Structure formats: structure tokens, C-alpha cells
Amino acid sequence: MQNLTKFPSNATSSYTTSIIIKVCVVIPLFSVFLYCIFLMLHTFASHRQFLDSSRYILFAYMLVNDTLQLLSSVLLFLFVMGNVKFAIIYCAPLLFVSVATFQNGPLILAAMSLERYVAIFYPLRQPRSWRPERIWVIALSLWVISCIPPAVDFILMRPNVDWDVFTTPLVCKPAVLNGLPIQTLFKVTVNILFFAAVAIIILFTYIRILLETQKMRQDRASVTKALHTVLLHGLQLLLSVMVFTFPITENLIVLNIRWMQEDIQFFNYFCFVLLPRFLSPLIYGLRDESLRSYMKKAMPCFRAYIEPHTVKQLKFQNKL
Template identity: 30%
Template sequence: MNLTNRDDFQEALVKNLIIVILGIVINCINGIIVLTFCKNSVFHSDSRYILYMNLVVNDMILICVSVTLYVLTYAYPIFNASMCYTWSVIGSTTHMNTPIILAGMAIERYIAICKPLHHAQICTVRRTYIIIALTWGVGFVPAVADVIIVLATRPIGFFSSVIFCIYLNLYNTRYHAEKVKVVQALYMSFVWLTLIYTYFMVFRTARAAKGDTASAKKAQNTILLHGAQLLLCMLSYITPLLDVVLISFFPIHRSKITFLCYLITNIIPRLLTPLIYSVRDQTFAKHMSKYYSCKVIIVKVKLKRRRLKCSSKRVCSSKG
């Protein structure tokens, strides 16, 4: 996060407008995706789309928390520590969820392509929701561990104090540093190994298949996009190091560097989510255009007007 005393009013206003507008755009698109899912029962029994909705909802929560905290660092940077920790736990959980959800979605595509006869038995709706619950539980554990370390190392009165709400102020003990190393090593190695394994298995199946290879190639491209999204998300883990390196070369542009790093590592990866499924998936794209195209809205408005006119004519004729 940026330090407000580095920016003048105009620069701070432009940065906040960019972040807020992008956050609103992303959440509006994701909101339409969620509504499309809820309005069409055809998606409710498909584990692929259920997992995708989990990713979309996770991104929406993450964007809300991230953008709110970013704006607060300018508008009201110092507030209650307990409130800051609450926001931090939510943001940390959703941040950790993203790579795990991507790994789960890659595994589902692997089963669908490499084990199509067993897909319906393995990827049931019930098991999909169990996986989602486990995902949130696994993502929640590191955030709770951070708070437990704070409770063990600081007096309880600290939570009623006021602080500048940034990560370094919240978690700055050596225990937190060790925990971060262990968690990132375990989580990221699992996720990357999963993506690499599923990609090559799908790739091998696509080359060996004699029949319909279009779905296998599409799944292969989807996993590649998952990898690209994960790579962008992983940049957030090296953002502090990236800031230090770049700022050492360009100390005058410290504020601009931190802003660009935040934009690239936290906001841009969430723009890929609609691209991966909503645009590339023909079924989902068809339903989205069906319910949210401008033409449909205009037709619905005209139909409502006609109905109102017809009902008013009937009322008038009955009175006459």
C-alpha cells in the first residue's frame, strides 16, 4: 500500500479513481456471471461451473476488501486494530483461496478429459461442495495462524489501539516471517505441481485421441490460462521484494512503483477470470447474452409497455 504523504491530492485522486473504477467493473462483470449461474439450472449440476462460481465469488470478496483497504490508506489510514485484523483475515483467506481453487479446477478438467467415464461418479455436486468447503478451510488456516501469533506475542490491549493498517504493521514478528515461508512453499509447490501434471496429462490425451480432440485442446488451453493467472497472482508474494528493488533504482518514483505493483499483482489477475470461462465457454456466453444483451432488455421493456397499454384499455372499456 502507498503512503499518503508521498502523493499530492491530484495524484492520489487519479490512483484511487483507477483502482475503484476497475474494482467496480470487475465486480459488475462477476455479478452478471453469478446471476447467469443462478438463473439457469443447467449449471447447477455441473461441477465445472460450480467450481467456477466459487472462484468468481472469491474474487468479488477479494476485490471488495482490497480496494476498500487501498482507499482507506488515503482517506482514513489510521483506525482500530481489531477492525484492521478482521479485514486482513478476510483478504488473506480469499488471497490464499485463489491458487487452491485454480488447482481444483485443473484437476476437474483433468478428470473430464483423461477419465471421462468416471467423471460423473467422481465429480458429483455433493463432492464439489465438500471440496469448496475444504478450500475455504485451508485458505482460512494461515490467516488464523497469523492472528494467533499476534495474540501470543502482543498484549490484548493492542487490539483496542489505533494503527496504520498495512501488512507490515500487523504481522512483523520473526514467527510470521517463518510461517510465510513454510506456507508459501507448501501451497505453491502443491498448486504448481498440480497444474503442470494436469496440463501434461491432458496434452498427452489430446495427442493420443483419435476422435474429438477439440474439448481436450480447449481444456489444455484453459489450464494454461490458469497457469498465467496463477503466475500473476504469485507476483503478489514477491511484491515487497519487487518494491525494494525498483525503488532502490528509482527512489523518486516510489509511490508510482507501489501503485503499479499493486495494480498488476492484485487487480489485473481478476480480469482474467471472465475471459477463461464466461467468454470462451459457448454455453455460458450464450446464456449471458440471452439474459443481459441490450436487445433483450429493449424487447422486455416494449413488452411491458404493451401489456400496460392492453390492461389500461381493458380497464377503460369495462368502465365504459
């Protein structure tokens, strides 16, 4: 009898420790991501040349979208870990933002690939909608398109008759609002269409720019750089698609490793949701030499190293 009374307390302690470890893994990583994103956005806002380029404007839009997606995702994760319950009326907006920003991610990648295509093939007669002062129209259109799937999903929603949308406390999970088979079919269809369309656009722009690289003899460096950029967008799309490997990885873990269901879900969430979202904008942003140099100047740890060299260089130039 004594062993029976001790077992639940040990199990509870182990479960609590597991939650603490998961939270301690996610929060620092998310904090580092936010710091890098805010540093990039501060760099964009502080230097006019970035705001005069459609490519950088779309990239800033992607940073804002990924930040909202990760913020809503991490909040949902913390609420589930803490078993926080609240009414559907407060849960639905959070889920709406999470789904809409997830759908918006690949659309932004497609727009960025098309922007490189337009910049290479129409350098002097660039379409008006792709110019820096009008690119916000494309960004707004992408946001409207990405909001349609979650809006339709919520229209199809049929809450339990015992629930009160305004008062019944529930754990905020997608499964709470997406219980009908037609909703599952709708989400799968939309995801397939979205990612297939984006993959076709990226492949099309890559092949066209590749063919143009072989034809051009002058300004070949800029075309090659655009080719590498489109290829990087394909890698970013591949990172986004990794979220759909949940069923495969879950079955593999169940067959080979005896993990609890909560641990399997966290492994999938961390490896295929958080990490790709963390790496995607950072890889793209830190790859850019001009953006990286300005970011170093804005960071306190680099500023002390850069400023003395800058002063010496200015003094040397004045002597000449």
C-alpha cells in the same frame, strides 16, 4: 520565510491530488469488475445447466472468492489512502479475509484442473466427490485449508504492549499485525508450498491430458478443449504469482525512476494485485462460448440488438 510557509501547503496539495487520482483509478475499475462478476453469477443462477456441471460450480466459487479478495483489498487500500484508523479488533477480520481468499485462489485453480482431469479420464465412473451435487465438499475443504495460514499467523501475533486491541486506533495494514520474524518466515514458507503444490498439480494434469490427446482418435476436440483449459489455469496461477515480484519491481523503480515510496507501492498494488485479479476470472469466463452468449442476452446494451434477430428467426422457423 514566505517560501518556507508555502512549501508545506504545496506538498500537501500535491499529496492530496495523488490520492484522488489513485482512488479515481481503482474505484471505476473495481466497479466494472463487480458488474461483470455479478453478471456471471446471475447467469449461473438463472440457467440450470451451469449448476449441473462441476466445472461451472467451481468457477462460480472462484468468482465469489476473487470478489471477496478484491473487496477486502480495495477497502484496505481506501482506508490507507484516507488514513482511516480503527482498533485491531475490527482490522483483524478484514486482514483475515484478505489473506484467506488470497491463499484460496491457487487452491481453486488446482481443483479446477483436477476436475478436468477427472472428467477426461473417468467420464462414466466419475468419483462421487467430483459430481455436481457433492462438489461443495471440495469447495468447503479448500476454504478450511486456506483459513489455516492466517489463523496461525494471528495466533503468533504479538501486538505492541502499548496497544489496546479494542480501543487503540491504528491504520489497518498487514505490517501492524505481522511484525515478528517467525511470522514472515511462516508466510513465505506457506506461500511457497501452496504455489509449488498447485504448479505441480497443473503441470501433472496438463501432461496427462496432452498424452491422452495423442492417443485418442475419437472425441479429440473435447480433450483438446480440456488441455487448453488447464493451460489457462497455469496462466491464472502465473498472474497470481506476480504479487511476489514486489521486491524486484520496487528495486528497479528506485534505481531507474525517482518515485515516492507511496507511488511505488501503488504501482505494485495496481499492476500485480488488482489487474491480475481483474483479468483472471474475466479471461476464463468470457472464453466460454455458452456463458458468453447468455451474458450478452442478460446485458441491456446487447438485449435490444439480440431480441429483434431472435424474433425474426422464430417467425422464419414458424413459416417452415
